Amino acid sequence: MKHSYITLQVALGERSYPIYIGAQLPAEPLLLQHLSGRQVLIVTNTTVAPLYLVRYQEALKDYHVASCLLPDGEVHKDLTHLNLIFDALMQARFNRDCTVIALGGGVVGDMAGFAAASFQRGVNFIQIPTTLLAQVDSSVGGKTGINHALGKNMIGAFKQPSAVLADISHLNTLPARELSAGLAEVIKYALLCDAEFLTWLEINMPKLLAQEPEALMYAVERCCQHKARIVAADEHEQGARALLNLGHTFGHAIETHMGYGQWLHGEAVAVGMLQAADLSYRLGWLSLADVARVRAILQQANLPVDPPAMSADEFKSLMLQDKKVLAGQLRLILLKRLGEAVIVKGVDDTDLTATLTQRHFGVLA
Amino acid sequence: MKHSYITLQVALGERSYPIYIGAQLPAEPLLLQHLSGRQVLIVTNTTVAPLYLVRYQEALKDYHVASCLLPDGEVHKDLTHLNLIFDALMQARFNRDCTVIALGGGVVGDMAGFAAASFQRGVNFIQIPTTLLAQVDSSVGGKTGINHALGKNMIGAFKQPSAVLADISHLNTLPARELSAGLAEVIKYALLCDAEFLTWLEINMPKLLAQEPEALMYAVERCCQHKARIVAADEHEQGARALLNLGHTFGHAIETHMGYGQWLHGEAVAVGMLQAADLSYRLGWLSLADVARVRAILQQANLPVDPPAMSADEFKSLMLQDKKVLAGQLRLILLKRLGEAVIVKGVDDTDLTATLTQRHFGVLA
Secondary structure (H helix, E strand, O other), X not given: OOOOEEEEEEOOHHHOEEEEEEOOOOXXXXXXXXXXXXXXXXXXXXXXXXXXXXXXXXXXXXXXXXXXXXXOOHHHOOHHHHHHHHHHHHHOOOOOOOEEEEEEOHHHHHHHHHHHHHEOOOOEEEEEEXXXXXXXXXXXXXXXXXXXXXXXXXXEEEOXXXXXXXXXXHHHHOOHHHHHHHHHHHHHHHHHHOHHHHHHHHHHHHHHHOOXXXXXXXXXXXXXXXXXXXXXXXXXXXXXXXXXXXXXXXXXXXXXXXXXOOEOHHHHHHHHHHHHHHXXXXXXXXXXXXXXXXXXXXXXXOOOOOOOOOOHHHHHHHHOOOOOOEOOEOEEEEEEEOOEEEEEEOOOHHHHHHHHHOOOXXXXX | OOOOEEEEEEOOXXXXXXXXXXXXXXXXXXXXXXOOOOEEEEEEXXXXXXXXXXHHHHHOOOOEEEEEEEOOOHHHOOHHHHHHHHHHHHHOXXXXXXXXXXXXXXXXXXHHHHHHHXXXXXXXXXXXXXXXXXXXXXXXXXXXXXXXXXXXXXXXXXXXXXXXXXXXXXXXXXXXXXXXXXXXXXXXXHHHHOHHHHHHHHHHHHXXXXXXXXXXXXXXXXXXXXXHHHHHHOOOOOOHHHHHHOOHHHHXXXXXXXXXXXXXXXXXXXXHHHHHHHHHHHOOOOOHHHHHHHHHHHHHOOOOOOOOOOOHHHHHHHHXXXXXXXXXXXXXXXXXXXXXXXXXXXXXXHHHHHHHHXXXXXXXX
16 A cells, blocks of 8 residues: 555645545645645654654755654653754754655654744744654644743644655554553543444454554544544634543543643643543433443453542542633533533532542442 | 823724723723632732832722732743742632732733633733833733743743723833833834834934823823734734834843843833834835934933844844744834835845844944
8 A cells, every 4th residue: 555645635725734534644745735845844743753753854955954852741841842943943044935844753843843933033844753642633623832830832833744654654653552551532422422433443442552553544544534624623722623622621631630740731632531421321311222332342442441539639630720711610521422512511529529538330239 | 180181992803902001900890890700819019019009909899809919120021930920820820700900011911911811711811011111011911921041931821811901090100211212112112113103203302201191191002002902913023013023132132142131122122213213214214314313212211222233143142033934034124204104124234234233323334
């Protein structure tokens, strides 16, 4: 299947852009046609660089190419490391017509994207996601940013890329734990808007874990279709885009409390989705069997299903810092049924506390 | 003239906003009607805070108000001090429906604006400029950002405020050197698009230096009218907005070379405008008498008119990092005549070098 790929379009008017999905995506024309000037900065990390940096440097040999290698991991997604990207751009003497390429996972994409949004008040940006999580979720839609010590993704910008190259051959080198973390976001799409896909995942999870290309390709494509549709309808998260945060308000609290990088983002989201399902059960929307089904698919993907040792108050304190909080009121993404998420404000505190103190989900308390 | 004010509109579609200009502008309704939620962070500096912070805290006594005091001066317009604003927002546990108010000069406005653009990917922002420079120029138009060690204003965002309150009574406390620095930007508008205003300035400069309210009010209004018109036509500086950078490519080089804060921004722009006028003379557009006239109005405003000791190569190296450089080519704002600026690319290097080595302007070499 070399050089066969599909193209999805994220329809955002003059900010519209293609997502290319395939194995061994050709740099010519897919990458080169989206460059603006002659100057290119490749932002990557110390794990990805030895695997794929040379390949892209060679594809760009006719350009003025600089690179910036960040340390790997969520713990480095901060202002100090963001400045390394600005240093690289300034030291290379790049101008407003340069291009920033993110070659890596979600952390690299978030940081390179925010740098591209801010350098000279905005330069061209291209995403080459190398993890499953980045391919199905974080590389599409323009959310970029860094963490603050007191809260995740608190500082950033909406910066749409001019193209996303999701090359599933890059997943060959992905560690099993990272693959599972990406599968959490895949499962998220099924739970929030695609019950049929949930059934497909229950059948095909072994193929995904075995990294069969056809299965991965199908999953990436289906997730990106959902992401592109939802982002096109609500670019700046005034409404329905918030549904994509299923499991994230709980999950971000886990990540912040445990220290960035202790739990992978996808792992925290997995438990967060189970908490959302549990709360939906308490509101009478899901059955206990539904919650057990959510638990089972997460377990199939080798994801954690039990929360860390955190009190309800610790959860609530961090959750109240969530970006969806308005006028001091928590807004949560819950499930009306499997395959249909809704935004809920003013959740009863007794129900929330019950969920936050629950240690095992999908079983009778 | 208490509580009398005029309103100008910056026409930017859904991002349109008013500029209120007057003395003792009433917080109710002018300020309060532009707040979004109940949470307000006032960003100011250690010089302005003792003068005006309490007044605004009292006007906002029914809100949850926090404040962030930055050290005064361009040398602190960096990532480290930007993070102090994020710290204040996070420590106050502010949400996406908060408002950031910039109470201060250009540095405070640039930093608070960039923080408002980036906190939770964008929150409400109001400018209360307290210097002449900020009132006539930097508070209007949405350019925000910070300096990099290697270049001025290299990191930032376009972030339009929801309102600008230009209270000329705040200028009463402005040091003479800061007043003059602001007059450089006032003179800039005259040179780039308003020859009639240049004549007015030549007559009324003594009144401006004496801080006569009617004269200041007129100057602020006339400059803001020009700024609002130019920004409305070209928000993101794809074209004509670049004309507002008259003197700035030269001036930024002086600021960066001398160390931020050694020369005030307006002082560097003053000399930069003279260099632009000198180069325009070499291109046959201005007469030597025109250049002398530019020199004279700057001297009337007590601004420097001779460049610091910098070689042509030192100038060029820094100028090539300018945000208007495209494809490695310098683009300069020059004067076709007094009152008409143009964007010029590909300036002859001999002419440029001659201007950069000129020590006194408007006199025969």
